[in-house]
Amino acid sequence: MTPTTAATAPATPPAPAPAAESVFVRIPALAAKYGAVNLAQGVFDHGPDRALLDALAALGDGTEHQYAPSAGHPLLRAALAGYLRLHEGTPIDPDTEVTVTVGATEALHCVIAALVSPGDEVVLVEPAYEQYAPAVHSAGGTTRALRLAGPDDRIDAAALARVVTPATRAVIVNTPWNPLGRSLDADEWRAVADLTRRGVVVVSDETYEHLNLDGTPHTGVLAAVADPELRVKISSVSKSFAATGWRIGWAVAGPELTRRIRAVHQFVTFCPPTPLQVAVAAVLRAPGTPAVLERRARDLRARVDGFVADLRAMGLPATAPGNGFFVLADVGEDAERWCDRTIAEARVAALPMSVFYADPPAAMATTVRFAVCKRQETLDEAVRRLRRHLT
Structure with missing residues (x-):
């Protein structure tokens, strides 16, 4: 592991509403057009764990099918507070410290809108999920990027501090990290948390928190930042429970x-x-849920390891993630062209790493991301198609 050789980018002004499609709209549409196996998008091709479906089926008629309080159903907020105390050791008041949203994406937009005013700046640590910058721009803010040049780079305290200005209102981090497949380590958390001494709020996207394939416990912002007014944890059931919809x-x-x-x-x-809020509350309270999540992580580990071995056998250097389900591979040519051609010719969809940067570093120009959150037979078919295409 090497210290970051990250580049810092100047603040970018707020952009108008984007006219182009999101890559997460364009690529799946292309995959559907060509009948491709979609490994570009982190969406499952199977249902969620049976526990979620059983909890939903157990609901009857009545008030559970009407509006819940805007802040979230009391059952779910209480279940989340208990779950966070159990897994992260942090006491949370469900009435004053938890807001239930339509996925982590809405949570992100609401958090940024609550924090950012025109003229404020937000630091993004790249590679960064494409929703972050538009959320800042829609609030009238500007973004400044700390760019990691490669998957082995780390957030460096001095480099991070250089990006911060008196106008910086927040920093957004993602741990476990999409697309790098790792979590922030202790030194990185110290560097990020140190910004709170300057009044910077740490917004931590932790939607992959239970997919720790290497067995290490999750460490998030609740443990790293002591002041609850200078930290925000964002998460969801989408990835941990295979319920993106x-x-x-x-x-x-x-x-x-x-x-x-x-x-x-x-x-x-x-x-x-x-109804979905109440069902999630029941699952979070169930004593068997930790075992369900551990089993899911083990299953993903096996699929990831097998897929990495298959890519390497085809001559594609691939890296197995320690967290999440994204596999990075060097395709040896411009990744965007490779992805477009592979959708049409091999009928397999992947994502170029360039989409996670405002200004992609040279080291990422030939790297693609595969989402391996699929059934084994889906991955086997993708491998067969890639093997025919590459040989």
Whole structure:
């Protein structure tokens, strides 16, 4: 592991609403057009764990099918507070510190809208998920990037501090990290948390928190930052429970910051689907849920390891993630061209790493990302198609 050789980028002005499609819209559409196996998007090709479906089926008629309180159903907020205390050792007040949203994406937008005013800056640590910059720009803010040049780079405290200005309001991190497949280590957390001494709020996207394939416990912002008004944890059931379509997410912050997040949320979606909130609450409270998540991580580990071995056998240097389900591979040529051609010719969709950067570093120009959150037979078919194409 090497210290970061990251480049810092100047602040970029707010952009108008983007005219181009999101890559997560364009690539799946191309995959559907060509009948390709879609390994570009982190969406499962199977249903969620039986526990979620059973909890949903157990609901009867009545009030659980009507509006819930905008901040979230009391059962789910209480279940989340208990779950966070159990898994992260942090006491959370469900009435004043938890907001339930329509997925982690809405949580992110509500958090940024609550924090950022025109003229404020937000630091993004790249590679960064494509939703981060638009959320900042829609609030009238600007972004500054700390760019990691490669998967072995680390967030360096001095480089991070150089990106921060008096206008910096927040920093957004993602741990476990999409697409790098690792979590922030202790030194990186210290570098990020140190920004709070300058009043910078740490917004941590932790949607892959239970997919620790290497067996290490999750360490997130609740443990790294002591002041609840200077930290926000964002997560959801989408990845951990293989339920991306349920759109149940949450933001956890101090009472004053939560009040502002809720003030935004109430005028965006008001509340997520009530039956799904109640079902998620039941699963989070179930004593068998930790074992379910451990089994899912073991299953993913086996699929990831097998897929990496297959790519390497085809001559594609691939890296197995320690967290999440994204496999990075060097295709030896421009990754964007390779992905477009492979969709049409091999009928397999992957994602170029360039989409995670405002200004992609040279080291990432030939790297693609495969989402391996699929059934084994789906991965086997993708391997067969790639093997025919490459040989």
